[in-house]
Amino acid sequence: MSRRTACDPPVRVRTQAGVAEITIGTGQRRNALRSAHWRLLAEQMDAVSHLSALRAVLVRGAGDTFCSGSDVTEWIGAEPDTVEDSFHWMEQAFRAVERCPIPVVAQIQGTAAGAGCQLALACDLRVMADSARIGMPIARLGILPSPAFAARLVQLAGPALARQLLYTGQLLTADEAVTAGLANLCAPDADLNDDVEALLSDIASQPPTxxxxxxxxxxxxxGEPPGQHLGPAVSYADLQRGIARFFG
Structure with a gap:
């Protein structure tokens, strides 16, 4: 596999044998995405959804991680409306994955945290490497979970674990995620690509209709996730304090 650089586009699409592979991030900053990147992901997913020859979509991160969420450096000193716009495009990306008419598989290595966790949960199936972690450590940044954020957790893991993950920011191991219902399979790190490829092959062998x-x-x-939350996505003062602590 070729080494990714910061010059690579943040969302790349490759199609082969009835499967579209969407790679997010550049391998830098644990594939944290900026607002424009979430918008691009939504657009690319919608474009892929209209390709009638496809039978499955794979979403993976560049390099050795899936997605650590949003690039919070974009929010340092940003106007509240700018931050809210970021959350709008995050949710649009997740909804684009959910309304894709064919199965979407997340290949998770490294970390799927915050918005990266939500992206993984929006997919139909999740395969995690043994060393991977998944969770929602967002409260410390003053982020106010929307009903849609909570619903994805509740639908897969139930309200008790959803509360635990949102209240504590805990990251689950791959084994814990499978047990909880947040992941379908876990695989040894060295076998992750092969196991995901086998799963996609099984899916692609089925009739598309x-x-x-x-x-x-x-x-x-x-049942579909509830509509986008109309209230603010963050507590702005807590967000700025949280970012300052994070980078302090």
């Missing part, structure tokens, strides 16, 4: 019908049926049975 059946795959699309299955995704619709499960989504309707489970």
């Amino acid at each position: 059946a795959l699309r019908a299955a995704k619709r049926a499960v989504a309707e049975a489970a």
Whole structure:
């Protein structure tokens, strides 16, 4: 695999054998994404959704991590409206994944935290490397979880664990995530690529109409996440204090 650099685009799409691979980040800053990157991810996911020949989508991070969330350096001293706009585009990216008519698989190595966790939960299936971690350590930054953020946790792991993760910021190991229902499979780090490829091959071997019908049926049975929260996404003063502590 070629080494990624900061000059690479933050969202890249490659299609092969009925599968679209979407790689996020550049391998820098643990693939933390800025507002424009979330918007680009939403646009690319919507574009992929219209490719009738596809049977599955893989979402993975560049380098050795999935996504550590949003790039909080973008919010240092930013106007509140700028921060709120970032959360708008985050949610648009997650919704684009959820409304994609074909199965979306997250390949998780390193960390899937905060918005990176939400991105993984928006996918249909999650495969984690043994060393990977997943969770929502956002309260310390003054981020106010939206009902949609909470719903993704509750639907997969139940309200008790959702409360625990949001209240404490705990990151779960891969084994813990599988037990909790936040991940479908865990794999030894060295086998992660092969195991994900095998899963995608199994999915892509199914009739496309059946795959699309299955995704619709499960989504309707489970219920869609609630609408985007109309209140503020962050406590602005707490956010700035949290960022200062984080980088202090």
